[in-house]
Amino acid sequence: MEVKINNIRKEFDRFAALNDVSLNIASGELIALLGPSGSGKTTLLRLIAGLDFPTAGQIFFGEEDASRHSVQERNVGFVFQHYALFRHMTVAQNIGFGLKVRPSASRPPKSEIKKRVSDLLDMVQLSGLENRYPNQLSGGQRQRVALARAMAIEPRILLLDEPFGALDAKVRKELRRWLREFHDRTGHTTVFVTHDQEEALELADRVVVMSQGKIEQVGSADDVYDRPQSPFVFSFIGESSHLPVEVKNGTVLFQGEPIGISEKTDAAGDLFFRPEDVVLTDEKDALFGKVTACRRLAGTRIAEIDIANNGHDPFHVEVEVPLHAPVELGSEARFRPTRWKIFNK
Amino acid sequence: MTASATASRAGWRVKQPSIIPGFGLTLGFSLAYLSLIILIPIAGLLWRTAELGWSGFFAILSDERTIRALYVSFGTAFIAALVNVIFGTLLAWVLTRYRFPGRRLIDAMVDLPFALPTAVAGIAFASLYAPNGWIGSLFMPFRIAFTPIGIVIALIFIGLPFVVRTVQPIMEEIDKEVEEAAATLGANRFQTIFNVLLPGLTPALLTGFALAFARGVGEYGSVIFIAGNIPYVSEIAPLLIVIRLEEFNYAGATAIATIMLLISFAMLLVINLIQAWSRRRYGNV
Amino acid sequence: MSDNRRISFRNPADESFSTKLILVALTLVFLAFFLFLPLVSVFYEAFREGWVTYEEALLEPDAWAAIQLTLTVAAIAVPLNLVFGLAASWAIAKFEFKGKAFLITLIDLPFSISPVISGLVYVLLFGSGSLLGPFLKSYGIEILFAVPGIVLATVFVTFPFVARELIPLMQEQGTGDEEAALSLGASGWQTFWYVTLPNIKWGLLYGVLLCNARAMGEFGAVSVVSGRIRGLTNTMPLHVEILYNEYNMVAAFAVASLLALLALVTLALKTFLELRFGAGAAGGRH
Numbered sequence: 001m002e003v004k005i006n007n008i009r010k011e012f013d014r015f016a017a018l019n020d021v022s023l024n025i026a027s028g029e030l031i032a033l034l035g036p037s038g039s040g041k042t043t044l045l046r047l048i049a050g051l052d053f054p055t056a057g058q059i060f061f062g063e064e065d066a067s068r069h070s071v072q073e074r075n076v077g078f079v080f081q082h083y084a085l086f087r088h089m090t091v092a093q094n095i096g097f098g099l100k101v102r103p104s105a106s107r108p109p110k111s112e113i114k115k116r117v118s119d120l121l122d123m124v125q126l127s128g129l130e131n132r133y134p135n136q137l138s139g140g141q142r143q144r145v146a147l148a149r150a151m152a153i154e155p156r157i158l159l160l161d162e163p164f165g166a167l168d169a170k171v172r173k174e175l176r177r178w179l180r181e182f183h184d185r186t187g188h189t190t191v192f193v194t195h196d197q198e199e200a201l202e203l204a205d206r207v208v209v210m211s212q213g214k215i216e217q218v219g220s221a222d223d224v225y226d227r228p229q230s231p232f233v234f235s236f237i238g239e240s241s242h243l244p245v246e247v248k249n250g251t252v253l254f255q256g257e258p259i260g261i262s263e264k265t266d267a268a269g270d271l272f273f274r275p276e277d278v279v280l281t282d283e284k285d286a287l288f289g290k291v292t293a294c295r296r297l298a299g300t301r302i303a304e305i306d307i308a309n310n311g312h313d314p315f316h317v318e319v320e321v322p323l324h325a326p327v328e329l330g331s332e333a334r335f336r337p338t339r340w341k342i343f344n345k
Numbered sequence: 346m347t348a349s350a351t352a353s354r355a356g357w358r359v360k361q362p363s364i365i366p367g368f369g370l371t372l373g374f375s376l377a378y379l380s381l382i383i384l385i386p387i388a389g390l391l392w393r394t395a396e397l398g399w400s401g402f403f404a405i406l407s408d409e410r411t412i413r414a415l416y417v418s419f420g421t422a423f424i425a426a427l428v429n430v431i432f433g434t435l436l437a438w439v440l441t442r443y444r445f446p447g448r449r450l451i452d453a454m455v456d457l458p459f460a461l462p463t464a465v466a467g468i469a470f471a472s473l474y475a476p477n478g479w480i481g482s483l484f485m486p487f488r489i490a491f492t493p494i495g496i497v498i499a500l501i502f503i504g505l506p507f508v509v510r511t512v513q514p515i516m517e518e519i520d521k522e523v524e525e526a527a528a529t530l531g532a533n534r535f536q537t538i539f540n541v542l543l544p545g546l547t548p549a550l551l552t553g554f555a556l557a558f559a560r561g562v563g564e565y566g567s568v569i570f571i572a573g574n575i576p577y578v579s580e581i582a583p584l585l586i587v588i589r590l591e592e593f594n595y596a597g598a599t600a601i602a603t604i605m606l607l608i609s610f611a612m613l614l615v616i617n618l619i620q621a622w623s624r625r626r627y628g629n630v
Numbered sequence: 631m632s633d634n635r636r637i638s639f640r641n642p643a644d645e646s647f648s649t650k651l652i653l654v655a656l657t658l659v660f661l662a663f664f665l666f667l668p669l670v671s672v673f674y675e676a677f678r679e680g681w682v683t684y685e686e687a688l689l690e691p692d693a694w695a696a697i698q699l700t701l702t703v704a705a706i707a708v709p710l711n712l713v714f715g716l717a718a719s720w721a722i723a724k725f726e727f728k729g730k731a732f733l734i735t736l737i738d739l740p741f742s743i744s745p746v747i748s749g750l751v752y753v754l755l756f757g758s759g760s761l762l763g764p765f766l767k768s769y770g771i772e773i774l775f776a777v778p779g780i781v782l783a784t785v786f787v788t789f790p791f792v793a794r795e796l797i798p799l800m801q802e803q804g805t806g807d808e809e810a811a812l813s814l815g816a817s818g819w820q821t822f823w824y825v826t827l828p829n830i831k832w833g834l835l836y837g838v839l840l841c842n843a844r845a846m847g848e849f850g851a852v853s854v855v856s857g858r859i860r861g862l863t864n865t866m867p868l869h870v871e872i873l874y875n876e877y878n879m880v881a882a883f884a885v886a887s888l889l890a891l892l893a894l895v896t897l898a899l900k901t902f903l904e905l906r907f908g909a910g911a912a913g914g915r916h
Contacts, residue, residue: 051525051642071528071642078529084522087627088544098530101540135628146526153530361726365808366818372721375733378714382785383739386751393754432660439657443650451657453901457665459840460893460900462847463745464867465886468874469668472675479667502664521643528642537643563744566849566867570874583746587854590750595759602747609742613735 001061001156001189002027003048008057010043010213017043019213021057025191030183032204033193036236039210041193042161048191049159050074061156077150077188081162083142085134091145092117092130098153120148123182140171147179151186160192164199176203197237201225209233231343234272241317243287243307245271245342252342255310260285260336269344273337275302278319280327280335288334289314291327303327305335387606394603397596405600410576411585415604418582421493422561425500426508429557430550432501433508434543440509441516455509458502463566470499471570491573496581499567504557511553515546548623552616559612563605672890675883687884695861696869696885702777703852703865704845707784711841712834715792719830720822723800724808734797740789748786749854752779775857780865783851788841795837796830803829832907836900843896847889 003025010018018040025031033041046052048059050071059066066074085094095117099108108116121127124144134142143163150158163179164172180203183190194200200207201221209216209224209232216236217229228234235242246253247263252271260283289307303321306314319335321327360368394402405411440452458466474481474490481489489495519542527537543550565583572579582601589597640646645653677684687693718737722730740748756763756773766773773779807829811821827834849867856863858872866885873882 049529051529071525072531072533075531076529078526080522080526082520082522084520084526086523086527086541086545088547097527097532097540101527101530101532101536133626135626149526149530359728363725363805364812365724365805365821366812367720367822368725368727371717372725372727375714375718375721378717379733379736382782382789383736386755386786387739387743389755389760390747390751432657435653436657436660439654442645443654445654449901451661453897454661454665456897456900457669457893460843460847460896461669462849462867462886462889462893464849464870465672465847465889465893466668467849468870468882468886469672469675471874472879473668473671479671480663498664502668505664524643525641534642534645559742563742563747565744565746565853570871583744583850586744586746586750590753590854595754595757598750599754602744602750605744606747609744613738613742617735 003157003189003191004058004060005044005048006058006060008044008047008054008059010040010047010052011055016213018047018054021213021215023208023215023218025189027189028187029189030180030203030205031191032200032207033191033210034195034197034200034207034237035210035216036195038212040213041195041208041210044210045159045161045191045193048157049076049078051078075153075156077147077153077155077158079143079146079150079158079160079163081165083134083146083166085142085145085149087134090131090133091121091126091137094134094145095120095149095152097149116152120152123151124148138171139167140175143167143175147182151188155188158188158190160190162194163192164194164196172199179203201237209236211236228272228341231270231272234341234343238274239318240272240274241319242270242272243315243317245269247342254287258285259287261340263342267342267344269342271337271340271342273340275318275320276300277337277339278335279338280321280325280333282334283336286334286336287317288332289317291329291331291333294327294329299323301325301327303333305333390599390602390606393595393599397600401596402600402603405597406604408597410580411582411597411601413577414580414582414585414601417493417496417579418562418605419608421496421581422500422504422558422564425497425504425561426554426558428497428501429504429508430554433505433553433557434512434546434550436505437509437513437516441513455506458504458506463503463564464570466502466567467499467570470495470502470567474498474571490571491575491579493572493579495571495573496568496579499571500557500561500564503564503567504561507556507560508550508553511556512546512549515549519545545627548619548627551619555612555616555619559609559616563609669890672883672886675879676887679880683880684884684887687881688888690881692860692864693869693881693885696864696866697888699777699780699864700846700866703780703784704842706781707788707845708838708842710785711788711792712838714789715794715796715837716834718793719796719800720826722797723803724805737790737793737797740786745787745848745850746854749783749851752782752786752855774855775859775863777863779855780852780863783855784845784848787848787851788845791841791844792834792837795833795840799830799833800826832903836903839896839899843893846892 005021005023005025008018008021009016021040021044033044035041043052047054048066050066050069054067057067061074086097089097096113099113099116102108117130118127121130124147126141126144126148129137129141134145137145164175167175176199192203201224204221206218206220207224208218211232217224217233219227224233224237228237231242234240243254245259246256246268247266249266250262250264251258252261252263253259254271260281287307289305291303292306293304295302297320300320301323303319305317305319307317308314319333321333327333397405436455440448440455471490472478474495476482476485476488476490478490489498523541524537527541532540563583565581565587568581569584572581572584574580574584582605586598586601589595589601688697722734753774754760756766756779758764763774773782807825808821811825812818816824847867848865849871852865853868853871856865856868858864858868860872864872866889870882870886870889873885
């Protein structure tokens with residue numbers, strides 16, 4: 001099912017949680033809504049589900065205007081952060097609930113429900129646990145019951161709110177891989193919310209980076225990591241440092257001095273670069289500063305460098321240096337970015 | 346788990362070691378006081394009953410007036426507890442979910458039956474629901490006071506806070522996500538309430554019912570003014586105990602008291618079983 | 631279905647406004663019949679013949695004696711149960727021992743016993759047909775139909791109140807504070823006085839309030855042991871009954887209004903404690 005989100009605005013008590021958000025989701029895609037808390041990602045998910053209603057704008061499921069339908073009519077599978085399993089029902093009753101509450105005209109017979117439940121249990125690899133209560137399951141098992149319950153109604157879209165948020169690190173990794181396989185097998189259009197960039201980048205076909213009620217960038221993992229389109233995306237995803245620079249006659253100047261890199265168009269703005277996109281140099285035109293800390297990171301080292309700022313608080317940057325580079329604590333380091341982006345002020 | 350480990354190492358032991366002083370003093374005092382005030386007097390009652398022998402005991406219990414009195418007490422308490430489950434749940438729902446002016450006041454007033462002396466409640470209900478009272482006159486010629494319905498009215502008052510205060514904390518804990526989950530699965534509001542929320546509240550409702558029922562069976566002060574106390578019709582068991590005592594028929598009073606006491610113990614056991622069962626199945630309730 | 635149909639902007643975990651209105655109204659009607667009107671009627675009946683009659687009814691010697699007896703009984707019964715509540719909750723909350731759950735059940739026992747039976751057990755223990763009664767009487771000690779009997783029955787009925795409030799509170803607080811105090815060299819009493827007591831004072835006050843309300847208002851148990859001798863063994867609730875049965879309505883409701891006022895003050899203080907110190911200071915059921 002294809003989903004179109006058109007100019008959605010959502011206000012809570014005059015505060016705009018979402019501001020003019022538009023997004024097209026292709027059928028069968030696995031999409032991550034990524035952002036810090038308060039960015040509006042969960043609000044967007046709830047609007048798609050019909051758990052909240054937009055102040056303005058429309059949501060289309062295929063050709064159909066979903067904003068005219070209640071949550072019950074939308075037929076979406078929603079997996080809640082804390083699973084929201086019905087604790088007085090067994091696993092089987094939980095999974096069969098969505099079928100049981102259908103109006104009698106469209107409700108499958110009992111035997112059919114039973115079969116569907118057992119198929120779903122197979123699919124989420126929980127066969128044999130149908131008579132357990134949620135209380136008697138582990139976190140990862142509850143998560144999969146919640147997923148099976150959402151799948152039972154044959155949803156048009158699958159929505160997951162922080163699906164791995166309540167799990168410990170090891171289970172989280174396992175389930176992440178499992179969910180990817182599950183998606184590849186079933187092919188449902190799936191949207192999940194996360195604040196964990198690693199999760200989003202690893203799992204999703206496309207990542208929607210959100211901040212302060214707006215979409216900052218939509219793209220593949222490579223797009224958002226290698227070609228961030230805004231200072232927010234650059235600093236939110238991965239590690240980065242930034243410095244105020246000017247571009248004059250194609251030369252990038254920091255504190256009025258050339259630093260050995262060039263740009264096509266003249267501007268004044270912030271130079272962003274990642275720690276690994278830096279090379280140490282002896283040349284005169286370079287950034288330089290005092291090494292204030294040095295820490296080992298897997299196969300390399302990260303040096304923290306303070307760049308003097310005319311008596312104000314120094315600029316603080318982090319660069320990756322080879323293990324045996326002559327970078328000592330307290331010494332001066334000279335370096336140039338090899339890949340960077342300047343965002344105009 | 347430490348407890349069992351220590352116990353197996355050190356053999357059977359009454360108390361786990363602790364550096365805090367005063368165990369002997371406080372437990373000793375508590376047990377002595379408990380024995381003097383509660384246990385010995387109750388043992389006395391049971392002993393006096395034992396003196397009656399089975400045949401004497403059953404002779405008193407099979408007396409028509411005793412049977413009717415027990416029937417009135419248990420029947421009215423049952424109906425009142427049922428009404429309280431319905432309105433107590435509604436009240437708890439309104440108090441936890443809705444915001445309206447006066448909510449705090451109502452929340453505080455729910456405890457009134459705990460705090461208001463039963464005799465005061467008794468005369469207030471009797472005068473209100475009497476045929477010439479504010480409410481009683483509305484229902485004439487149908488009589489409320491001085492009939493078993495009057496007893497039910499008084500017992501609804503007495504039992505209400507038991508249901509509300511048992512159900513309310515559980516309702517407050519309900520995660521809205523659970524209701525939203527039901528909605529995403531296609532359940533309408535009615536189905537969500539009756540298939541998801543109420544079954545989740547069942548242990549609390551049963552406990553509240555049992556507490557209100559147990560209290561209603563033994564209630565005296567608030568009932569006797571409104572009941573009319575007509576033997577075989579609206580005479581409650583506790584009143585019959587008092588009447589037997591005033592006739593110096595100690596055997597009669599004792600036998601009725603014992604059967605009521607045994608039923609109270611059974612209720613207590615049932616309440617504990619409900620809670621243990623729901624804890625085991627649903628986790629912390 | 632019109633194309634412009636916009637579905638309601640209501641959260642699916644919420645009822646419509648009209649449903650809410652109906653439910654709140656239904657609740658209010660129910661409460662009016664079962665809580666508010668009875669309470670209002672107490673004061674209405676008490677003052678229906680004016681302030682002077684009300685005052686006279688309260689200052690009448692038998693009423694005054696009943697008020698004094700009620701205060702006396704509460705002044706003895708409440709401290710006794712207060713001391714018990716402290717001792718029992720200390721033993722139960724600060725130590726692990728076998729049979730603890732059973733002990734808690736026993737402490738709760740009076741809650742599930744009919745007040746009439748609570749009185750009856752003392753009649754059987756001290757009455758003319760018992761062993762103890764005639765023995766004590768030969769030494770001139772009257773228990774039944776006298777103040778000691780009333781106190782005993784009241785203590786029985788109000789037995790669990792303080793303990794019931796303190797046990798969960800002290801269990802929740804654990805033993806860390808006490809162990810710290812002891813390790814710093816405080817004695818057992820000092821630990822209790824400077825560490826434990828300040829931690830539990832609001833819960834304690836709450837328990838005492840409820841205990842006192844019940845002690846002053848107890849009717850069934852006291853009625854069985856008192857003998858209802860006017861001016862001597864009549865407590866306020868018993869006096870209300872006598873006046874009511876004599877069709878002296880204004881006087882009955884005048885005395886009742888004092889008890890109702892006590893209940894309202896108790897509720898007000900209880901609500902204040904809950905708002906001020908959270909439900910934690912006031913947990914437990916009654």
